[in-house]
Amino acid sequence: MKKTVDVVQSMKQNRQKIAMLTAYDYPTARILNDADIDIILVGDSLGMVVLGYEDTRSVTMADMLHHTRIVARANTVCLLVADLPHRAYETPEQAAKNARALCEAGADTVKFEGNKPEIVKAIADEGIPVMGHVGLLPQTSEKFRVHGRKRSEALLIADDAKALEAAGCFAIVLESIPEKLGKKITLSLRIPTIGIGAGAGCDGQVLVLHDILGLFDRFTPAFAKQYANMRKEIHRAVTHYKLEVQQGTFPDGEHSYR
Ligand code: KIV
Numbered sequence: 001m002k003k004t005v006d007v008v009q010s011m012k013q014n015r016q017k018i019a020m021l022t023a024y025d026y027p028t029a030r031i032l033n034d035a036d037i038d039i040i041l042v043g044d045s046l047g048m049v050v051l052g053y054e055d056t057r058s059v060t061m062a063d064m065l066h067h068t069r070i071v072a073r074a075n076t077v078c079l080l081v082a083d084l085p086h087r088a089y090e091t092p093e094q095a096a097k098n099a100r101a102l103c104e105a106g107a108d109t110v111k112f113e114g115n116k117p118e119i120v121k122a123i124a125d126e127g128i129p130v131m132g133h134v135g136l137l138p139q140t141s142e143k144f145r146v147h148g149r150k151r152s153e154a155l156l157i158a159d160d161a162k163a164l165e166a167a168g169c170f171a172i173v174l175e176s177i178p179e180k181l182g183k184k185i186t187l188s189l190r191i192p193t194i195g196i197g198a199g200a201g202c203d204g205q206v207l208v209l210h211d212i213l214g215l216f217d218r219f220t221p222a223f224a225k226q227y228a229n230m231r232k233e234i235h236r237a238v239t240h241y242k243l244e245v246q247q248g249t250f251p252d253g254e255h256s257y258r
Pocket of ligand 1: 022041042043044045046083173175196206208
């Protein structure tokens with residue numbers, strides 16, 4: 001059965017941890033679907049790990065719509081969240097229009113970065129559930145660093161999370177903040193928190209798929225645990241193929257039509 005926002009919210013009440021991962025293409029989205037991951041995020045991290053951009057700022061609505069459609073084709077069980085990319089929610093009207101487009105492409109909900117209650121309201125008024133995102137905000141941050149180490153900054157992040165809950169977000173991503181702050185915010189909210197570099201006290205965790213599979217080696221944040229080294233594995237396979245072609249041992253009888 002397909003997971004809904006209600007299912008994800010009830011996981012917080014039942015103290016069940018929420019597992020969220022990014023996906024951008026059909027084969028990996030199918031794997032996440034078959035693994036019964038709770039939430040798939042078509043994140044704008046797409047720009048860095050798939051499209052080869054320096055950061056997420058160059059990702060367009062056209063990119064997000066294209067990849068959301070692909071992932072939606074593979075997904076039958078996970079809640080599907082799509083990111084509103086940089087400059088796609090500069091006014092409430094623009095945010096509502098772009099959120100509608102992402103849902104027409106197959107997303108169940110959308111996520112955006114920062115404390116912007118008017119954006120949450122505009123999207124929620126369309127009947128679209130909204131996920132917030134506070135702490136490190138990759139679309140606007142000068143550099144990737146831990147946020148909220150200073151008390152004043154920690155208070156601001158906690159206030160941002162509270163404001164997003166009050167505005168109607170159904171869940172919030174907490175990115176790159178100290179573990180203690182992640183836990184404090186989690187305990188202060190009714191809605192689930194999904195941490196990425198925010199410690200074990202969050203209601204759930206999210207990581208970028210290419211980081212956990214070892215497919216992206218340009219930049220690896222300290223919190224990104226690598227569960228496999230697919231880059232090495234793929235490199236081994238393609239060099240083995242090349243060698244067999246050069247040696248004439250591929251194709252053999254088993255891989256030729258008779
Ligand atoms: O785009 C993305 O992958 C994200 C995660 C870092 C939460 O927003």
